[in-house]
Amino acid sequence: MKTPDSKRRTGREMKAALWTARHPGSVLAPASTVAAGTQLGWTTTGMIAGGTAAGLCGWYRAHPATFDHWAAPRMRAWRRRWSAYLGPRWHNALRACDLYVVHRKSGEEQFPRIIKTRSYSPTVDTVWVRIPQGMSARKFEANLDELTEALRARRVAVEKVKPGVLGLVIERDEPFTETIDAPDMPDEPDAVDLKNVYVGETEFGADWRLPVLGQHTFIAGATGAGKNSIPMSELRALAPLIRDGLVRLWICDPKQMEFAKLEGIAHRYATDEGECSELVDEFVDDLQRVQREFSEQGTRKLELSRVTPLNVLIIDEIGSLLAYGDGTVARNLRKKLAIVTSQGRATGHSVTALVQEPTKDTVPVRELFTIRICLRVTAAAQVDMVLGENARLRGALADEIPNAPETAGIGYVIRQRTRVPMRVRAAYVADHEIDELVSFVRAGWGTGQHLTAVA
Numbered sequence: 001m002k003t004p005d006s007k008r009r010t011g012r013e014m015k016a017a018l019w020t021a022r023h024p025g026s027v028l029a030p031a032s033t034v035a036a037g038t039q040l041g042w043t044t045t046g047m048i049a050g051g052t053a054a055g056l057c058g059w060y061r062a063h064p065a066t067f068d069h070w071a072a073p074r075m076r077a078w079r080r081r082w083s084a085y086l087g088p089r090w091h092n093a094l095r096a097c098d099l100y101v102v103h104r105k106s107g108e109e110q111f112p113r114i115i116k117t118r119s120y121s122p123t124v125d126t127v128w129v130r131i132p133q134g135m136s137a138r139k140f141e142a143n144l145d146e147l148t149e150a151l152r153a154r155r156v157a158v159e160k161v162k163p164g165v166l167g168l169v170i171e172r173d174e175p176f177t178e179t180i181d182a183p184d185m186p187d188e189p190d191a192v193d194l195k196n197v198y199v200g201e202t203e204f205g206a207d208w209r210l211p212v213l214g215q216h217t218f219i220a221g222a223t224g225a226g227k228n229s230i231p232m233s234e235l236r237a238l239a240p241l242i243r244d245g246l247v248r249l250w251i252c253d254p255k256q257m258e259f260a261k262l263e264g265i266a267h268r269y270a271t272d273e274g275e276c277s278e279l280v281d282e283f284v285d286d287l288q289r290v291q292r293e294f295s296e297q298g299t300r301k302l303e304l305s306r307v308t309p310l311n312v313l314i315i316d317e318i319g320s321l322l323a324y325g326d327g328t329v330a331r332n333l334r335k336k337l338a339i340v341t342s343q344g345r346a347t348g349h350s351v352t353a354l355v356q357e358p359t360k361d362t363v364p365v366r367e368l369f370t371i372r373i374c375l376r377v378t379a380a381a382q383v384d385m386v387l388g389e390n391a392r393l394r395g396a397l398a399d400e401i402p403n404a405p406e407t408a409g410i411g412y413v414i415r416q417r418t419r420v421p422m423r424v425r426a427a428y429v430a431d432h433e434i435d436e437l438v439s440f441v442r443a444g445w446g447t448g449q450h451l452t453a454v455a
């Protein structure tokens with residue numbers, strides 16, 4: 001039944017009561033401080049407050065991982081809610097962009113009401129708003145530029161959460177303003193931690209590291225997004241292991257661009273679709289050979305050696321292989337990828353796939369990969385296709401990364417424990433640094449160093 005209209009406005013005291021009911025914490029916190037001050041004395045209350053602050057500082061310093069996971073997002077969201085999105089400021093911003101409705105009879109202004117704020121990262125806020133009747137997501141979309149300016153943000157994206165509720169993803173700042181140097185190549189295999197390979201930096205200023213052993217990586221990004229820099233950084237970190245025969249490269253390179261430089265140090269290298277399919281078959285045969293040997297010898301844990309090295313399969317532009325021809329190659333590839341991603345962990349077979357355009361062909365295989373990275377993509381829908389449901393709503397604005405050389409290598413990953421997107425930037429491996437990698441490995445091969453590696 002439609003609520004009848006009235007010319008009278010809602011009473012101020014009723015608005016205040018409603019506000020209190022919706023924000024119990026904001027009323028209880030000052031009220032309990034005053035109560036504690038009068039009951040326990042202001043000195044004791046001050047000591048309790050000081051002790052709490054000192055405890056938080058101690059936590060912040062002693063255990064960054066748990067602090068960043070539990071405390072930081074809540075504290076950040078709270079601060080932003082009361083600074084950037086406080087009532088009058090919020091209303092002024094919306095009024096400036098015509099994002100409000102005026103009640104037909106009472107003339108009362110009705111604004112989208114903030115129902116939840118989350119700041120999963122220092123640079124992105126997600127604000128859920130309940131919109132008044134007569135407003136739609138389309139109106140927000142039409143006024144996004146104005147809203148971005150009014151909120152002094154870099155970018156704002158809008159998502160429908162459920163009927164009547166929108167999610168505004170507000171990017172406030174760009175943490176990456178400089179190119180990150182390519183990682184050094186260690187001299188010796190002992191210096192390489194295969195579970196923690198440096199590939200760039202996170203928005204929190206920490207090293208961005210990826211596991212190579214036992215994991216499978218899916219990297220999506222439009223042309224020029226900087227996808228190559230991720231596997232290239234990994235390969236530089238693995239250089240002494242490649243040189244010593246403890247890591248073998250298998251490369252499917254239909255584009256024959258940057259990866260072509262690695263042909264000379266690859267164990268297997270293929271370019272056309274048929275050859276690539278054969279290469280993947282051989283990779284799986286190798287995996288099954290190791291499985292048989294392990295079963296005969298009763299081995300349960302992989303010890304890297306020249307007989308059982310880590311095998312890294314890189315498939316550039318997997319989309320073109322999955323969409324190729326009559327579907328035979330695609331079907332075979334899907335089947336073989338399922339084997340590698342489910343069984344390769346124990347035998348030391350890892351796969352990294354790169355794709356320009358995540359489409360319906362690539363979505364089913366995406367689920368097979370344990371690590372997924374989304375660099376700049378060309379459509380909002382592609383973000384969730386790569387990173388999973390609601391990734392964009394939680395702040396992974398990969399489609400909003402400008403198509404400019406200064407943003408190459410920037411993208412998002414989902415943090416394993418929190419399932420929250422994190423903005424990252426890959427280190428940049430220039431052509432001469434790829435050449436340096438190849439020379440480093442081949443120089444070792446020239447001296448026969450790989451033959452003397454511990455078997």
Ligand SMILES: Nc1ncnc2c1ncn2[C@@H]1O[C@H](COP(=O)(O)OP(=O)(O)OP(=O)(O)O)[C@@H](O)[C@H]1O
Nearest residue numbers: 179222223224225226227228229408409426427428
């Ligand atoms: N991590 C990075 N940091 C800064 N600049 C980068 C980075 N990676 C790449 N670039 C720059 O962006 C350009 C395009 O990079 P790259 O060829 O790796 O993109 P791509 O995603 O692999 O594109 P394509 O799919 O067309 O091969 C590079 O020539 C380089 O100038």
